[in-house]
Amino acid sequence: MPGIADRRARGLLLLVLLGIVAAAGLSWLQAQTAQRVREHEARLLLERLREVLPPPERFDNQPALDRLLLTDPRLGSERALPVYRVRRNGRPVAAVLTVVASGYVDEIRLLVGIDAGGQLIGVRAIRHRETPGLGDGIDARRSDWIRQFAGHGAGAGLALRRDGGDIDQLSGATITSRAVVKAVRAALAVFAERRAELFASTAGSDGLESPP
């Protein structure tokens, strides 16, 4: 049996060695998975974008890469949010705005596809924490509710029925439904007002600040 001081030294050595091995092993593993994670993220973004893009024959660029960061408090966040531009022969076809709605539980992040004429191509919730069974109907995997926005413009019809429009609300989730409608209206308003500016810059540009 080693002496007491020896045992303590051995224990300490073990702690140090284990720390080094763990750090090295984990850095290696992270390097191995980083590429896969990036691929997953890109694929997920593409899948989500596809649902709010015009039919593929109507554009010829890669919207996921033609990204612009837009800062406008009307979109529900003080932070810059990504906008994906859709073009054909360089001319604007549509844009996909990211909007943040304040839902019943937490923020709801929406992708809003708007064609050049200011009509909605589609809306999808990409991140939310709404109540299961009620507000989570905004998720296209749970219900078709969010699909009814397609084809709407910024007119009076874009409101819940009880507010005088023609959007059916999710039953039992008035706050959630209203928040989504409000955020979609905001996206349309920002698009209408800043359209020229949105399409003016080319891919990889730094982003636009909110107007003074």
Added chain:
Amino acid sequence: MTDANATATLRGGLWDNNPGLVQLLGLCPLLAVSTTLVNGLALGLASLAVMTATSTSSSLLRHWLHPDLRLPVLVLLIASLVTAVDLLFRGWLFELHLELGLFVPLIVTNCVILARAESYAIRVAPAAALADGFAQGLGFAAVLGGLGALRELLGHGSLLQGADRLFGPVAAGWQLQLLPGEHGLLLASLPPGAFFGLALLVALRQRLAQRRRAAAAVPET
């Protein structure tokens, strides 16, 4: 390690000394993630992997552990293994990772893992520690999966919703709609449903255990 020992260890993890139903340890992830069978099973399997690896490696290192430095070494070990599992999850089960989010890294705070490593694994040979970690992990995964199945069935009327996120595209059609999902018991999907569900499972286990004890006592009369 004899077969009888292995059976007793397995029985301990799954029934007699189940971490979720008897020791009532690791309840935070248990209650938060058990919304569906697939979610519960995924976190259960991740915990199972971490527990087996932790128990085995702490047993291997047991002669090197000084009492004063035992806790820091075990914590470092558990943290590294959990980080590794988290990275693997993100790389290979990306969509499931999005849903489980913070709860994969939070496996590190699951006290069952440290408790088994500290109270058992560092006192026995690696084979016994491996069996114990595996059995306890299996017991925990079973409770997570069972509670997830119960809540999914009551809340959505389905089972195996989103199975493809855990088992790959093969499982895309595995979802079973057993009851109409429209009018599910909303409470079951909400956080309080987790508490009620767990209480029901604990009560059920107690009743079965009592009955078995009573049956064993009968021959004497």
